[in-house]
Amino acid sequence: MTRTTNPLPDAPPGHDCSTCPSFSHLERLGIRLDAWDRLVALAGNPNTGKSSVFNALTGLKQHVGNWPGKTVSRAEGGFRFNGTRYKIVDLPGTYSLLSASEDEEISRNFILFGKPDCIVVVADATALERNLNLALQVMEITDRIVICVNLLDEARRKGIEVDLRSLSRDLGVPCVGTVARTGEGLPNLMRAVSEVIDGTAITKPVRTHVPAEVETALAELVPMIEEVAPGLPNARWVAFRLLDGDLRIREALLNGDLSHLAEDQHKPANPAAPSLVSIHGSQ
Amino acid sequence: MQTAHHPVTPEEVLARADALRRTFRTSFRDQVVEGIYSQAQTLADRSVSRDHGKKWDLDQRIDRIVTSPWWGLPIMMALLTGVLWVTIVGANFFSDLLFSALFKVEDWGVSAFNALSAPWWLTGFVWHGVYRGLAWVVSVMLPPMAIFFPIFTILEDLGYLPRIAFNLDWMFRKVGAHGKQSLTMAMGFGCNAAGVVATRIIDSPRERLIAILTNNFVPCNGRWPTLIMLATIFVAAQFPPMVASLAAAGTLLGVVLIGILFTFITSAVLTRTLLKGAASAFSLELPPYRRPSILRTLYTSLIDRTLFVLMRAMATAAPAGAVIWLLANVKLGGQSLAAWGVEGLNPFGHALGLDGAVLLAYIVAIPANEIVVPTLMMIYAKTGMMMDENGYEAIRHLLVDQNGWTLLTAVSLMLFSLLHNPCGTTILTIWKETKSMRWTLLGTFIPLGIAFAVCFAVANIARLFGAAG
Numbered sequence A: 001m002t003r004t005t006n007p008l009p010d011a012p013p014g015h016d017c018s019t020c021p022s023f024s025h026l027e028r029l030g031i032r033l034d035a036w037d038r039l040v041a042l043a044g045n046p047n048t049g050k051s052s053v054f055n056a057l058t059g060l061k062q063h064v065g066n067w068p069g070k071t072v073s074r075a076e077g078g079f080r081f082n083g084t085r086y087k088i089v090d091l092p093g094t095y096s097l098l099s100a101s102e103d104e105e106i107s108r109n110f111i112l113f114g115k116p117d118c119i120v121v122v123a124d125a126t127a128l129e130r131n132l133n134l135a136l137q138v139m140e141i142t143d144r145i146v147i148c149v150n151l152l153d154e155a156r157r158k159g160i161e162v163d164l165r166s167l168s169r170d171l172g173v174p175c176v177g178t179v180a181r182t183g184e185g186l187p188n189l190m191r192a193v194s195e196v197i198d199g200t201a202i203t204k205p206v207r208t209h210v211p212a213e214v215e216t217a218l219a220e221l222v223p224m225i226e227e228v229a230p231g232l233p234n235a236r237w238v239a240f241r242l243l244d245g246d247l248r249i250r251e252a253l254l255n256g257d258l259s260h261l262a263e264d265q266h267k268p269a270n271p272a273a274p275s276l277v278s279i280h281g282s283q
Numbered sequence B: 001m002q003t004a005h006h007p008v009t010p011e012e013v014l015a016r017a018d019a020l021r022r023t024f025r026t027s028f029r030d031q032v033v034e035g036i037y038s039q040a041q042t043l044a045d046r047s048v049s050r051d052h053g054k055k056w057d058l059d060q061r062i063d064r065i066v067t068s069p070w071w072g073l074p075i076m077m078a079l080l081t082g083v084l085w086v087t088i089v090g091a092n093f094f095s096d097l098l099f100s101a102l103f104k105v106e107d108w109g110v111s112a113f114n115a116l117s118a119p120w121w122l123t124g125f126v127w128h129g130v131y132r133g134l135a136w137v138v139s140v141m142l143p144p145m146a147i148f149f150p151i152f153t154i155l156e157d158l159g160y161l162p163r164i165a166f167n168l169d170w171m172f173r174k175v176g177a178h179g180k181q182s183l184t185m186a187m188g189f190g191c192n193a194a195g196v197v198a199t200r201i202i203d204s205p206r207e208r209l210i211a212i213l214t215n216n217f218v219p220c221n222g223r224w225p226t227l228i229m230l231a232t233i234f235v236a237a238q239f240p241p242m243v244a245s246l247a248a249a250g251t252l253l254g255v256v257l258i259g260i261l262f263t264f265i266t267s268a269v270l271t272r273t274l275l276k277g278a279a280s281a282f283s284l285e286l287p288p289y290r291r292p293s294i295l296r297t298l299y300t301s302l303i304d305r306t307l308f309v310l311m312r313a314m315a316t317a318a319p320a321g322a323v324i325w326l327l328a329n330v331k332l333g334g335q336s337l338a339a340w341g342v343e344g345l346n347p348f349g350h351a352l353g354l355d356g357a358v359l360l361a362y363i364v365a366i367p368a369n370e371i372v373v374p375t376l377m378m379i380y381a382k383t384g385m386m387m388d389e390n391g392y393e394a395i396r397h398l399l400v401d402q403n404g405w406t407l408l409t410a411v412s413l414m415l416f417s418l419l420h421n422p423c424g425t426t427i428l429t430i431w432k433e434t435k436s437m438r439w440t441l442l443g444t445f446i447p448l449g450i451a452f453a454v455c456f457a458v459a460n461i462a463r464l465f466g467a468a469g
Helices: A021-025 A050-058 A102-113 A125-141 A152-157 A164-171 A186-198 A212-228 A235-243 A247-254 A257-266 A273-282 B010-023 B028-047 B058-066 B072-115 B120-158 B161-174 B181-190 B192-201 B205-217 B224-238 B241-272 B294-329 B337-351 B356-364 B369-381 B391-403 B407-419 B424-434 B437-464
Strands: A026-030 A038-044 A075-081 A084-090 A118-124 A145-150 A160-162 A175-177 B048-050
Touching: A026 A050, A026 A186, A038 A050, A038 A102, A038 A125, A038 A186, A050 A075, A050 A084, A050 A118, A050 A145, A050 A186, A102 A125, A102 A247, A102 B192, A118 A125, A118 A186, A125 A145, A125 A152, A125 A160, A125 A164, A125 A235, A125 B028, A145 A164, A145 A186, A152 A160, A164 A175, A164 B028, A175 A186, A212 A235, A212 B010, A212 B028, A235 A247, A235 B010, A247 A257, A247 B010, B028 B048, B058 B072, B058 B161, B072 B120, B072 B161, B072 B224, B072 B241, B072 B391, B120 B181, B120 B224, B120 B294, B120 B369, B161 B181, B161 B241, B181 B192, B181 B205, B181 B241, B192 B205, B192 B424, B205 B241, B205 B407, B205 B424, B205 B437, B224 B241, B224 B369, B224 B391, B224 B407, B241 B407, B241 B437, B294 B337, B294 B356, B294 B369, B337 B356, B337 B437, B356 B369, B356 B407, B369 B391, B407 B437, B424 B437
Parallel strands: A038 A084, A038 A118, A118 A145, A145 A175
Antiparallel strands: A026 A075, A075 A084, A160 B048
């Protein structure tokens, strides 16, 4: 359930902001989402603070509960960062994209069919290994991804240190450390997101190792899938899912959802551009 | 790759994928999952360093106590009783304040209307109908909610809820239900419709249905005020003032436990009849305890939850107040429609330990449970009745002295309130979540049937032992 509050004109002055000029460019838009330029999705394991990140960015008060599974449907909000309007979608927590329950299904379908410009995988710094399982799966689907290593404060308390530089290098995608509850690191997160979207940051997501026989099967299936749905950015992942017998993906292939997805990829990722221009024009 | 002379069709892709899958020596999923896991482990090992010298984790020490086989359940019960006790004591105080303030406004409004010589039916409809309905809802519902919700949210923010699921898991397993059902039940304390939506966290469709069909046995915020009021008026009044509120809290705890008992019974019966199957295994993280941010908790629980629920209650109470006023004032054959309804339902109500007015109130209040008590008050009070006393004392006077309620009536109403069919919103939510008329009907009529059966049995047994009512 989402409800608005008065959007803050500017971020409150906090410890992180003084050293970081661009945070003053964050304007929380709450749910005033008549137009937006970029779509960002928040994915991650349950209870890693996705909703806290969402609230910190949008100024909304999405209910945050300390138990896995609190968010069962997606919440949407908006903010403006450095002049670009972002719509952000808070997805239910999920451990994997091999979906079993309905909340996981919601997340997976959005990552796959929601056409986000960037996916932020929120990871728990105190349990990075488990959280990377999901990140690796999302990286199979898209290379427009930023890892948000959240709960750094809890990690510090437990004496856990995460080397974000080495992690970024190993994963081939930007990894940003945050404490969403206090706002620490959020400007960096947003900068990374905007850089991934506009292409200033080139991502090269690491691919999961698969046995030889699977690699052979993928090599055969991927061209077939690309022929059925030309331009699909993640044919390899679709092939993975088909080899696993994923019913939802089978269905998507048969009813043409995948092809539509592919077609839409060719359009400029700016669905609301005209109205935005007119809004700016009137100001 | 095959040389395709014609364009490849989706069907061919699927067929090929299936054929390839059959050639794998081991399960495809196992291979892939193993690959991902080992890679994640390598990556994490390379970038995470741990300071092993840090002190032994406090979380684990607390968990050893609150999830221990011996202390887990007693601590849970003690916490719940404590929360209920604080709610009752606080609600008592604030309800009285609100009652007197809001009914003063009614007096002023009536005087103002009379001064302007408004027609009697307009004054009655606006002030004794619509306004009184709203005033009852606000003064009966707002205080307990404004106290219960924040406390509950703080427990939630702390990370206590998953521990409850952990403690109760073995019980749910026994009746063939899912351990996460206790989380959906915890949501049900707030709102059953929310509880039904929360069942999405349960993977197995069978266990999810069980959780949906039984969520109603957790009293939602719409029913808490009814239960709190009855416990205060009828149970606490039997005890010396020192322990009265504690007795009321104990009664509420009993009501919750009865609800849980019926959840288990119904789950067990469903597992053996309509929804055969074994409980599936699951893993649930015990999140670290986090310091709740008190201000945000107050904000979300007061503004988001309490006001939201209150608005909904008022939105339904206003038309219900109007309906009741009309029922009480439209005469047919020398008797009001309400009187006809009460008279017709009386024998049936009596068999359940209740009376016709209660049943009529429940029929009017199908859209929202919140307004049962206010509706009932309005049926009893009729129009133009002045109330001299404030708060619970006024209700007690009305119920006991004027309408012959006994302890049996109160107990029966508590049981009926706990067990009867879900409110309109929840029924709609069940339909949305299951997309099945069958499960929606079962979700409605299983509880209603149980409520009838239990109340009938209790009333008859109690009368056999000489209880009045």
